[in-house]
Amino acid sequence: MTIRNYWGWGNEDSAFDDQQIEQLRQLVGMQFDGIEFTSQAPPALADLVMPESRLQPPQSLLPIMSTDRRDRASHTYGKSFRDIVRGLDGDYRCAPDLIARPSTEQELLDVLDYASRSGAAVIPYGGGSSVVGGTEARYEGDWAGTVTVDMERFNRILEVDHQSRAAHIEGGIYGPALEAGLRPHGYTLRHFPQSFEFSTLGGWIATRSGGHFATLYTHIDDMVESTRVITPRGSLETRRLPGSGAGPSPDRLFLGSEGILGFVTSAWVRLQVRPEFRATRTVHFADFLQGAEAVRRVSQSGLYPANCRLIDAREAMINGIGNGSKHLLIIGFESADHPVEAWMERALEIVAGAGGSVQVSREKTPDKGQAGDWRQQFIRAPYMRDGLIRLGLVAETFETAITWDRFEGFHQGVMETVTRVAREICGKAFVTCRFTHVYPDGPAPYYTVIAPGRRGDQVKQWDEIKLAVMAALIDMGGTITHHHAVGRDHRPGYDRQRPDLFAEVLRSAKQTLDPDGLLNPGVLV
DSSP: OOOOOSSSSSSSGGGGOHHHHHHHHHHHHHSSSOOOOOOOOOGGGGGGGGGOOOOOOOOGGGGEEEEOOHHHHHHHOOOSSSHHHHHHTBBBBTTHHHHHHHHHSSHHHHHHHHHHHTEEEEETTTTTTOSSSSSOOOOOOOOSEEEEEEEEEEEOEEEEETTTEEEETTTTTTTHHHHHHHHGGGGOOOOTTTGGOOHHHHHHHHTTBBOOOOOOOBEEEEEEEEEEETTEEEHHHEOOSOOOOOSSSSHHHHHTTTTSOOEEEEEEEEEEEOOOEEEEEEEEESEEEHHHHHHHHTTTTTTSSSSEEOOOHHHHHTTSSSSSSSSSEEEEEEEESSSSSSHHHHHHHHOOOOOOOOEOOOOOTTHHHHHHHHHHHHHHHHHHHHHHHHTTTEEEEEEOOOOOHHHHHHHHHHHHHHHHHHHHHHHHOEEEEEEEEEEEEEEEEEEEEEOOOOOOOHHHHHHHHHHHHHHHHHHTTOOOSSSSSOTTHHHHHHHSOOOHHHHHHHHHHHHHHHHHOSSTTTTTO
C-alpha cells in the first residue's frame, strides 16, 4: 500500500533511502570541500509536537470531518523548504484543527457555513504540493481554529465532448487519475507539472500551474474553457465557450486566485489527442548565453517544440547528466497527427547556426539518452531536495520570466546577487539555472540555490535568501513567480509587482465573495 509522506514530498516508499542519502552526501561533499554533512532522521508520528484540536464540528458534519493525528500532520504544511525543515523537526504546532472532505457542493457549503459561525479560517488544500506557503495556517488575525478542506472526493470525469474535444472534470481529481480517465477516449489534457502525481485540476487552476511542455500551451490558463466555483456567498459558473470578447473574463478572476475567492469544484477543459509521433535530441553549448540565443531563435521560429529546456552545465552534472563541461539543450517535438522529423531538422539547423553541437545519437523517445536521464531526474528532484535538507543544506528554487532584450543583464545580475547573498548568509553556496518554458518574447529561467546550512537556523537562513531573491527579481524587472504561485512566501514580492489600484480591486472581489475573509487568510491580499 502506498502511503503519502507527512513530513516530505510524495510517497514514503519513494523517499531517498540510506544508500541514496550517502551517495548524495558524497556528491555534496565534493561541491563543498571541507564540510562534514550528517543525515537527520525523519520524526516518528508519535513524537510530533501537535496541539489538540480546538474545534468541535456539529453532528451533521462528523462523517466528513477528521481529527486523526496523521491526517492533521499530512495537511499541516505544503512542500517548500521551510515546510520540510519544520516537518523534519517535528514542529506541527500550526496543524489544522479539522480536515474536511466534502463530496458534494452542499457539504462544501455546509463546511463554509460552519466555519463562518465558528470564527474559523478555511484553507483549500488541493494536493498539498504548494512550495510557497499556500496551504499552511500562517496568517494574521484572531481565528478560533482552522479547517483544511481536502477536495479529493470531487474526483470524477463527468462528461467527454468528442466533437468539441473537451471534458467536464471535477476539481479534486489528481493528475494520474485524470489522465487514466481520458486515456480510453484517446485524449490527454497534456498538462504535466512536476507535481503532477500529487496535485489536482482545481489546484492547477487556482495557482495558474505551468506544465512540463516548453512552448505554446504552457499554463493551465490555455486549457480552461469554463469553471464552476463555490464561494462563501454561493456558487457561480462561467459560460462554456471557445472564446469570448464580452468584457473581462470571469474565468480569469479565479485562475490564479489561490483559494482566496472560492473552490473550483469542476471545469470544462480543452483536450488534445494523445501523441503518436515523437523525436528528441540533445545539443551541447560551450557558453550558456550562446545556448540562450539558440533558444530565442527557436522560440521565434513558429516551430513550437514540446521541449526546449536549456540546462547549465553545473545543474546537469549535479543531476548526474554530463561531466559539467557543457551546457545542454534538450529539444523535442511530438504530434498526434504527423511525423515530426521535418520540424526537428529545422530546429537543429537553427541551434547549430547559433553555435550548438548537435549530438549524433537519435533519441526517438523521451526515455533515451541524456534527455531520458533528465526526465527521470526531473521526476526525482523533489525527493533529492528532501535528501539535501536531511543533510543540513539550504536548498531553494525560484523561477521567473523576463523579455529577451533584458535577459543577459538580468541573468548575470541574478546569478551574481543571489550567489553573493547566499555565501554571506551560509559561508559557501552555488547557483544554477535552467529554462523551464520559453516564449517568443522571453524565457522563464529557473534557478537553484544550494548552500550548507546551520542546524536550527536553516529556516532563518532560507528566509533571508528568499527576501534577497525577491528583491533582486523585482528590482531587475522580472516576475516574482512564473508558475510556483504567490502563497504567503512570495507576498512581499507580489505586493511590489502588482499595481496598487489592482490590489484594491482584488480586495474588493474578496470582500464580495468572502465577506468574513475565511478563505486562505494571508494569501495574495
